[in-house]
Amino acid sequence: QVQLVESGGGLVQAGGSLRLSCAASGRIRSYNAMGWYRQAPGKQRELVATIKSDGSRNYADFVKGRFTIFKDDAKNTVSLQMNSLKPEDTAVYLCYLRTWPIATDYWGQGTQVTVSS
Numbered sequence: 001q002v003q004l005v006e007s008g009g010g011l012v013q014a015g016g017s018l019r020l021s022c023a024a025s026g027r028i029r030s031y032n033a034m035g036w037y038r039q040a041p042g043k044q045r046e047l048v049a050t051i052k053s054d055g056s057r058n059y060a061d062f063v064k065g066r067f068t069i070f071k072d073d074a075k076n077t078v079s080l081q082m083n084s085l086k087p088e089d090t091a092v093y094l095c096y097l098r099t100w101p102i103a104t105d106y107w108g109q110g111t112q113v114t115v116s117s
Contacts, residue, residue, distance in 0.1 A: 002025070004108035005109075009093060010114070011115075012113075014116065017084075020082065021080075030099065034097045036078075036095060037096055048060055049080060051071050053073075078095065
């Protein structure tokens with residue numbers, strides 16, 4: 001089993017910054033990708049950013065230039081630096097991990113990010 005615990009959410013004014021962190025624990029031999037998704041009320045879950053084990057990154061168009069994803073393999077953590085936040089970024093942000101070679105997806109409980117206008 002793999003456990004993912006997020007931290008760092010909160011309330012911020014538009015234009016502000018937040019950093020989310022996710023710590024993975026449990027039986028992690030190797031992973032394919034870690035990252036962040038988000039889900040706003042009444043909307044589907046959507047990809048925000050992912051980072052693969054080789055360090056390659058993928059960002060949703062709506063966060064390019066504003067968010068940065070990075071990881072620390074020694075600590076099994078993935079973080080998301082969010083700058084220039086907008087009210088439309090308000091959502092529950094969920095940490096994600098896909099193991100390798102057997103592709104199993106794990107999710108955290110989520111952390112609330114609220115951006116006020």
